[in-house]
Amino acid sequence: MTLFNKEISPIKAKQKATSIIVSILRWAFLLLVGYIIIYPLIYMLSVSFRHVYDFEDQTVVWISKHYTFDNMSIAWKALQYPIGLLNTLKTEIVSGLIEVVSCSVFAYGLARFDFKEKKLLMFFLILTILIPTNMIMIPLMLNMRYFDCLGILKLIGNIIGTDIRPNLLNTPWAFYLPSILGVGLKAGLFIFIFVQFYKGMPKELEEAASIDGAGPIKTFLSIVVPSSGVAFLTVTIFSVIWHWNDSYLCEMYFTNSDILAVNLSKIYNKVSAFGLDQYANSSSGAVMAACLLFILPMLIMYCILQKNFIKSIDRVGIVG
Amino acid sequence: MGIKIKKKKRGVEALKSRYGRLFVLPWEIGLILFFVMPIINSIRYAFSDVRIVSGGVDTKFVGFKWFDYIINQDPDYLNRLKDAVGVFLVQLPIILALSLILAIVLNQKFKGRIVMRAIYFLPVIIATGVIIDYLSKSGMIIGATSGETAGTYGNMINFDKILENLGLPDELNELIAGYISGIFNLLWNCGIQIILFISGLQSIPDSLYEVAKVEGCSKWEEFWYITFPMLGQNILLVMVYTMIDLITTRKYIMSMAFELMSGQQVYDKSSAMLWLYFLIIGVFMAIILAVYNKLCLKRWS
Numbered sequence: 001m002t003l004f005n006k007e008i009s010p011i012k013a014k015q016k017a018t019s020i021i022v023s024i025l026r027w028a029f030l031l032l033v034g035y036i037i038i039y040p041l042i043y044m045l046s047v048s049f050r051h052v053y054d055f056e057d058q059t060v061v062w063i064s065k066h067y068t069f070d071n072m073s074i075a076w077k078a079l080q081y082p083i084g085l086l087n088t089l090k091t092e093i094v095s096g097l098i099e100v101v102s103c104s105v106f107a108y109g110l111a112r113f114d115f116k117e118k119k120l121l122m123f124f125l126i127l128t129i130l131i132p133t134n135m136i137m138i139p140l141m142l143n144m145r146y147f148d149c150l151g152i153l154k155l156i157g158n159i160i161g162t163d164i165r166p167n168l169l170n171t172p173w174a175f176y177l178p179s180i181l182g183v184g185l186k187a188g189l190f191i192f193i194f195v196q197f198y199k200g201m202p203k204e205l206e207e208a209a210s211i212d213g214a215g216p217i218k219t220f221l222s223i224v225v226p227s228s229g230v231a232f233l234t235v236t237i238f239s240v241i242w243h244w245n246d247s248y249l250c251e252m253y254f255t256n257s258d259i260l261a262v263n264l265s266k267i268y269n270k271v272s273a274f275g276l277d278q279y280a281n282s283s284s285g286a287v288m289a290a291c292l293l294f295i296l297p298m299l300i301m302y303c304i305l306q307k308n309f310i311k312s313i314d315r316v317g318i319v320g
Numbered sequence: 321m322g323i324k325i326k327k328k329k330r331g332v333e334a335l336k337s338r339y340g341r342l343f344v345l346p347w348e349i350g351l352i353l354f355f356v357m358p359i360i361n362s363i364r365y366a367f368s369d370v371r372i373v374s375g376g377v378d379t380k381f382v383g384f385k386w387f388d389y390i391i392n393q394d395p396d397y398l399n400r401l402k403d404a405v406g407v408f409l410v411q412l413p414i415i416l417a418l419s420l421i422l423a424i425v426l427n428q429k430f431k432g433r434i435v436m437r438a439i440y441f442l443p444v445i446i447a448t449g450v451i452i453d454y455l456s457k458s459g460m461i462i463g464a465t466s467g468e469t470a471g472t473y474g475n476m477i478n479f480d481k482i483l484e485n486l487g488l489p490d491e492l493n494e495l496i497a498g499y500i501s502g503i504f505n506l507l508w509n510c511g512i513q514i515i516l517f518i519s520g521l522q523s524i525p526d527s528l529y530e531v532a533k534v535e536g537c538s539k540w541e542e543f544w545y546i547t548f549p550m551l552g553q554n555i556l557l558v559m560v561y562t563m564i565d566l567i568t569t570r571k572y573i574m575s576m577a578f579e580l581m582s583g584q585q586v587y588d589k590s591s592a593m594l595w596l597y598f599l600i601i602g603v604f605m606a607i608i609l610a611v612y613n614k615l616c617l618k619r620w621s
Contacts, residue, residue, distance in 0.1 A: 113340020
């Protein structure tokens, strides 16, 4: 028995050796690349709490010799943090959540029903993904400034004699309205993800529900929505993160409200108002602190949801 | 008679199609209001003189005046366009390959996979254009892709010093430093792509790999004959996503047009700039997608 074992062991040993080598190589690769990815986060943390003295000190690399909360407090004030956070939640995050709901509904219509214009609508869906919002930003902004529905309001205004077209700039409606209508930030991609997911779902459940007398709307609410939690989670996380990070549209639509992303994109000017030279090394402490404050809520959300998120990515099958 | 019967759908079908329309009706309105109309308007602005008047804008058709101006009289535009197209063509394949490799590695089963994945998805959260800009401004990363010469990799790792000590010629040093910082920027653009690829990899049935193992395929063959073809649609989606991501980053022409638009409120010239840019990039996009469709998707299906 022992002899037999000895005979077979070289092959096993070889297998074991290769598997060890593979896993060592894998870890080396992953750690190296992972280091590059996580590096900016460590850098932000390190610089945010660094005292002015240490910026000129060549010996300070990772760990500062003097710690300070000055950078943080400047960044806090420059970002208008509490108000900015509240405004961002009220406009960006709410519209991000609205977008998830509306996109899921429209995607269901595209995935499960047949009607004449469907091909055309699918074509437009691809177009909305392909043509970036940046291309049409000017008319979009003008559209928000003088909001109108195919010239109807202008016509009425001409008859009455006063301009009744509302100005949606600087109001959250500039974000809500496109989100409700499913044409907000990256909505095309979200609808696409939902369509692919619904198409991959077995039809039998829905058919059974409709035989039992449930209408399409009830079927959607009580069968489809509860069984597509994975898709909802993925899209919600993407939507919230992209809305949070978006500064293009924010800068266009909000010229005088405190939105975190807008304040962050003007942070160099804002920081210099606190007596920091924006070209000096030391101002990067406050700037990095602002970046850290900006990503902090998303980081917390990510930490809470990441396990579910990673699992959902395994199962959502975005391309079907 | 026969045609009449054909035209009239059966009751349930008609009801179903009516419900389908009901589901997408708001979206159709949104498409017209916030997509089709703005596109038409934006193209109109590119071909006209736009003046801002009270109650909107006043447009006067001028033909190709702005395009002519941009191409023949604005040297900055053509240079930026060249840079943008160059970066687009170089970065697209690298990002695709890099994120596919990372996705395959992260998709393998090993201990600590969850932690690793959590780290690799971080760029999705942090990688906004603004923050990357600040990081490079503060000296942490060098904007090799934005045409600046390579500097130091922050004060934490001094790649320049290491490279100097190697005794290589200066041009080579600069090239290597450029690549190192380039890798950083590229890796940070890979977050979503890795996620999309992993979700695609998960949808490939295990049985295919088992068959391959029984038949005695090498890992390399497994990749080329199973993984790669099965990811066909997935690669298409990632490709499209990456393309859009690359052309909308706030650099080159995007930043130029944006400044004109929001800073100086010049709507006509900036529209023309954007559309010319999109047209030229669009030609490249169409060629790449067509070639991919012909060479890969058609063969695999």
